[in-house]
Amino acid sequence: MKTRSHFAARLLPLLLAITVFAVVEQARAESPESSRQSNPNIVLIMCDDMGFSDIGCYGGEVMTPNIDRLANEGMRFTQFYNNAKCTTTRASIVTGLYPRFGKTHLRRNMVTIGEVMSAAGYKTTLSGKWHLGDGKDTHPYYRGFQSFYGLLDGCCNFFNPRQPDPKYKGGRVRNFAINDTPLHEFPENYYTTDAFTDHAIKAIHNADDAKQPFFVHLTYTCPHYPLHAKPADIAKYRGKFKMGWGQMRKDRWKRQQAMGLVSDAWSLTESDSRSYSWESADQDFEDHRMAVYAAMIDSMDQNIGRVLKTLEETGHDKDTLVLFLSDNGGCAEEPGGRDPAKRNPGPKEDYVAVGPAWGWAQNAPFRRYKTWLHEGGVTTPMIAWWPDSIPANSINRDVAHIIDLMPTFVELAGTEYPQTFDGHEILPVEGISMLPLLQGKQREGHQQLAWYWSKNRAIRQGDWKLVWDKLNPDKKWELYNIANDRCEVKDLAKEHPDRVAAMAKDWFAWAEEMEVKVKPENSSKAD
Structure with missing residues (x-):
């Protein structure tokens, strides 16, 4: 006949395992990882x-x-x-x-x-x-x-x-x-x-x-x-x-x-x-x-x-x-x-x-x-x-x-x-x-971003941003280096005419895809 001490000896490992599992689950429940709902x-x-x-x-x-x-x-x-x-x-x-x-x-x-x-x-x-x-x-x-x-x-x-x-x-x-x-x-x-x-x-x-x-x-x-x-x-x-x-x-x-x-x-x-x-x-x-x-x-x-x-x-x-x-x-x-x-x-x-x-x-x-x-x-x-x-x-x-x-x-x-x-x-x-x-990590971002509203235009590629302001009396594109000049104070268009031409071409290609109805740019007209 098996003694009470024999059953206790058999039961002890099971109780220990249950206790360890409960402690682990409690710790997991209290951890930052577990608080993240997979589909928040x-x-x-x-x-x-x-x-x-x-x-x-x-x-x-x-x-x-x-x-x-x-x-x-x-x-x-x-x-x-x-x-x-x-x-x-x-x-x-x-x-x-x-x-x-x-x-x-x-x-x-x-x-x-x-x-x-x-x-x-x-x-x-x-x-x-x-x-x-x-x-x-x-x-x-x-x-x-x-x-x-x-x-x-x-x-x-x-x-x-x-x-x-x-x-x-x-x-x-x-x-x-x-x-x-x-x-x-x-x-x-x-x-x-x-x-x-x-x-x-x-x-x-x-x-x-x-x-x-x-x-x-x-x-x-x-x-x-x-x-x-x-x-x-x-x-x-x-x-x-x-x-x-x-x-x-x-x-x-x-x-x-x-x-x-x-x-x-x-x-x-x-x-x-x-x-x-x-x-x-x-x-x-x-x-x-x-x-x-x-x-x-x-x-x-x-x-x-x-x-x-x-x-x-x-x-x-x-x-x-x-x-x-x-x-x-x-x-x-x-x-x-x-x-x-x-x-x-x-x-x-x-x-x-x-x-x-x-x-x-x-x-x-x-x-x-x-x-x-x-x-x-x-x-x-x-x-x-x-x-x-x-x-x-x-x-x-x-x-x-x-x-x-x-x-x-x-x-x-x-x-x-x-x-x-x-x-x-x-x-x-x-x-x-x-x-x-x-998550505080890096990602590969956009090659360009572009905008249009009410004759105003803009395109950003990397740190460069090209802007057409309908109130600009010169009716010309403005170019800014956003990394150095986020407030858009210094227009660099005259210093980089090739960049202006290339980015303007990209903007018009984007605008056509977005069904923006603008006339091709010339020396005197904004739209």
Whole structure:
């Protein structure tokens, strides 16, 4: 008969093995590697018409503790490019393609990120601004986003999206919807920035309940005009912009230098052809409208804090990639003018913009602004946050572009970019995955990047950038060495005529492929 001690001797190795296995599994569970979900959730946040240097972690004065947290715990990019315009940027982000300039930017031979991620098993949501159409082929709800809430147009009243635009802006009533159902009524205390966040948070909870990964594209309309903000947020910033746009640029430049975001070898541009004198301006009015603009960004930051809190509450703060960027540089448009007797920034009854002087300053240290293709128009702040997977408090100086987002998400989702979709042959993706960059590694980048909007042109090859500015009175290409002169101060076109000719030829070849209708360049005509 076997003794109790005999069974104990047989059982002891088994118990020891179980204990060791449990310890190993616990250690693995607590390790950074295990916290990385193989197919992470993705929250892609994009704001509208915000300048390169407006947020705190890029040198700005606005209080953005939540966005700054993303930067401190994640990665900031210094050479991340957009398309300088709302529609073209959105087209590239959702397709991974350069924008085509025919009848529409979004077509059936293009697959959207919503469609790709849905096919990969993600719950997909777009909350905010769409601006790519509302037909069967162009509506977000019919192009892969299982849930849509927001603005199908380009801008709207923040307190009442169905309030008609003023006559000087065309008097339009903006198109707002939930899924494919138009919305006509909004509650008394409505504010778009809050409502877009509410819908994004609901989408995260719904995906968590369904135990599915989620792709949430949160596209704020702020700080695009009209300048609408809550009185309490505006009050934080009144009087803080009395330094004027020129000094604001210099102050931001110094902070950017201290942060290591810019090179001391660059020279700050001193003026802009569409700016005007601070000394002769109505400084109280100018301070007021910039204060409202700052308040809009402040409100967005508060709402991004709500999203981060939701990720923590649902246990998805470690398996979610959060990206933040702007669709183009600060905006120089000024519908309705700047007469203080006629314009009142802040409340829903008026419709005000910041104008060209502030719009230029918001992109410090770069030249120009939205719709222009100098660095101020096409460079966006871009932050990537994914705890334990992206190096904390890191700065990435590699060149990347919004067309790179699609292939990055495809790789993270563990899926393939399709050759055909819904019976249509699909154009090949033109972006390159950024996953190596997010991991702190190198990648083979683009041989060239190119842009077009409203007669403005640009192409970048390596450190060289060729620019055609429609306001240049000489109607000639400008050439800059971006490595030495990111602020585009010294035009080197006369010193390198062969390079100018070769790059211009490459731009026209690209433009033809993108269906840009421009005349061959000659000595006197820009288009």
